[in-house]
Amino acid sequence: MSLVSIRIITTDVKGLVKFYEKVTGMPIVQYTPDFAELQTKTATLAIGSTKTLRFFGGEAVAQASKNRSAIIEFLVDDVEKDYERLADFLEPYMVQKPTTMPWGNKSLLFRDPDGNLVNLFTPTTPETIKKFESKQ
Known part of the structure; x- marks a missing residue:
């Protein structure tokens, strides 16, 4: 599957x-x-x-605009660069600026216009980098 x-x-x-x-x-x-x-x-x-x-x-x-449990996640090459590129655009949607998570990803979290959570993330530890190698 x-x-x-x-x-x-x-x-x-x-x-x-x-x-x-x-x-x-x-x-x-x-x-x-x-x-x-x-x-x-x-x-x-x-x-x-x-x-x-x-x-x-x-x-x-x-029902549209009712999601409160799922996060749409995108693996990106450099979340800091994406944040720089999108900071002004995402200002009204921002939840969390790039932050390193305990599981080894640096994440940028925001909502889309319908309120869905979106996470752009970059692996930062050797373990997470290896985990996502085949997906880049």
Whole structure:
């Protein structure tokens, strides 16, 4: 089994597409006004509008802007450089400036416009660097 995708449900696909393109510096393919994907080497971040919920049984299946338990994480080469590049843009969304965590990653934590937590991180210890070698 492989985890291949995480999907965010939103009322503003276009807004989240612009936000994640700015944060990642990567293009997002918007297949329809209601569905887009950011494809990385290891997984895909999908962005779907609330209108897509009808295909899964109705609007009660998921609610936009209600996440309070998951963190979307991106492995980056240098979290300090990304912070410098994005500091002004992320100001209203900032949760935590780059901080070294006890498990060996330096993390930048912020929220997207829908309130989803996002973590950009860089491994810093020999153990964490080795752990993520194949994912870079």
